[in-house]
Amino acid sequence: SYELTQPPSVSVSPGQTASITCSGDKLGDKYACWYQQKPGQSPVVVIYEDNKRPSGIPERFSGSNSGNTATLTISGTQAMDEADYYCQAWDSSTASFGTGTKVTVL
Amino acid sequence: EVQLVESGGGLIQPGGSLRLSCAASGFTVSSNYMSWVRQAPGKGLEWVSVIYSGGSTYYADSVKGRFTISRDNSKNTLYLQMNSLRAEDTAVYYCARGKYSSSWYFDYWGQGTLVTVSS
Numbered sequence: 001s002y003e004l005t006q007p008p009s010v011s012v013s014p015g016q017t018a019s020i021t022c023s024g025d026k027l028g029d030k031y032a033c034w035y036q037q038k039p040g041q042s043p044v045v046v047i048y049e050d051n052k053r054p055s056g057i058p059e060r061f062s063g064s065n066s067g068n069t070a071t072l073t074i075s076g077t078q079a080m081d082e083a084d085y086y087c088q089a090w091d092s093s094t095a096s097f098g099t100g101t102k103v104t105v106l
Numbered sequence: 107e108v109q110l111v112e113s114g115g116g117l118i119q120p121g122g123s124l125r126l127s128c129a130a131s132g133f134t135v136s137s138n139y140m141s142w143v144r145q146a147p148g149k150g151l152e153w154v155s156v157i158y159s160g161g162s163t164y165y166a167d168s169v170k171g172r173f174t175i176s177r178d179n180s181k182n183t184l185y186l187q188m189n190s191l192r193a194e195d196t197a198v199y200y201c202a203r204g205k206y207s208s209s210w211y212f213d214y215w216g217q218g219t220l221v222t223v224s225s
Binding site: 001030031033035037042043044045048049052054084086088089090093094095096097098099100 | 141143150151152153156162164165166167200205207208210211212213215216217218
């Protein structure tokens with residue numbers, strides 16, 4: 001199976017920028033998407049196709065993907081952004097999720 | 107409005123079987139790409155299976171040969187038949203709709219149904 005690795009946790013101060021990485025073999029050759037999951041809730045897509053935002057997702061969420069690493073960036077982080085974040089990509093008709101990153105807004 | 111409502115979870119003994127359902131509204135299941143994703147307590151997301159609109163199915167290695175994804179077009183419902191259940195299958199199971207834009211991503215998720223495998 002295709003492995004995607006994320007840092008377990010990221011801490012950020014309100015108003016600052018949080019960056020979450022997702023590493024996988026030749027991930028830049030695939031499309032990556034990102035999901036936000038708050039406690040007790042279902043995941044919500046915040047970035048798809050590397051850098052596209054679904055309607056309703058704030059502009060402070062952005063993404064990039066190159067080489068072996070995809071990155072989710074949250075600019076001007078707000079307290080409401082505190083959540084778990086998962087990257088996801090497809091490989092040979094099977095999906096893989098990243099290990100997940102807990103973002104804490106201090 | 108798109109809605110996905112899972113049901114069928116519960117407590118089951120190791121080796122037992124369970125069928126999960128995901129009732130969809132606001133769109134047609136058979137015309138879409140649908141997946142099951144699970145999350146063990148306190149753990150991350152794990153993709154389980156997908157069924158394409160054409161009927162092709164794929165599974166994670168961890169469930170291959172034990173789980174079967176299917177759909178009932180007349181009921182607009184997605185299913186996951188789970189056999190030979192193990193303790194490590196304990197998780198919240200979500201159904202999710204796939205949307206295509208150069209690649210697939212999950213644009214709608216259900217609320218999940220909890221499956222507990224324990225004696």
